Amino acid sequence: MxxxxxxISDVILFEPRVFGDDRGFFFESFNHRLFEDAIGRKVQFVQDNHSRSSKGVLRGLHYQIQQPQGKLVRVIEGEVFDVAVDLRRSSPSFGQWVGAYLSAENKHQLWVPEGFAHGFVVLSDYAEFLYKTTDYYAPEHERCLAWDDQQVAIRWPLSEPPLLSGKDKLGNVLKDADCFD
Known part of the structure; x- marks a missing residue:
């Protein structure tokens, strides 16, 4: 892999080696040892999540201010544009973002470490999105960064306004957001 x-070097794109023929394909989607070697530290995943969303749905930008979650994300159906925003005040990349196209076709995965807000927009008719987390979901600590914050200035590949949940419509801009030290 x-x-x-x-x-932002703490965010890592993983590209598996895919073996395919006329019968289909095979690839190793996760190897704990190789993953930890790549990110340079020990990690224990405690929860797997699976979501399905329609075209134009934008989920995020989510994070937990306490019990922060590192996330290893991938798409098994469709395509998304996936984004991580650095919310670590002590980081030289504080307030900056990186993005990657993740799809069932390219089979790429993205490591979004603790201290980042995370979100994605669905580009295909629908997308099924899987992710592992390093801590449990804690709704009392959940926060949302505004997807359209002008200071962060994410270049979402959108031709029309996204479909947002009520919670995501209320995201804070960076200057008002709870951030990490």
Whole structure:
């Protein structure tokens, strides 16, 4: 599996080696040892999540201010544009974002470490999205960064306004957001 740090080097894109023929394909979607070697630390995943969303749905940008979650994300049906925003005040990349196209076709995965807000927009008719987390969901600590914050200035590949949940419509802009030290 190829591991490539993105412009914010703590966010890593994983590209599996896929073996395919006329019968289909096979690939190793997760190897704990290789994963930890790539990110340079020990990690224990405690929860797996699965969502399905329609075209134009934007989920995020979510994070937990306490019990922060690292996330290893991938798409098994369809395509999304996936984004991580650095919310660590002590980081030289604080307030910056990186994004990657994840799809069933490219089979890429993205490591979004603790201290980042995370979100994605669905580009295909629908997408099924899987992710592992390093801590449990804690709704009392959940926060949302505004998807359209002008200071962060994410270049979402959208031709029309996204479909948002009520919670995601209320996301805070970076200057008002709870952030990490």
């Amino acid at each position: 190829k591991a490539t740090p993105l412009a």
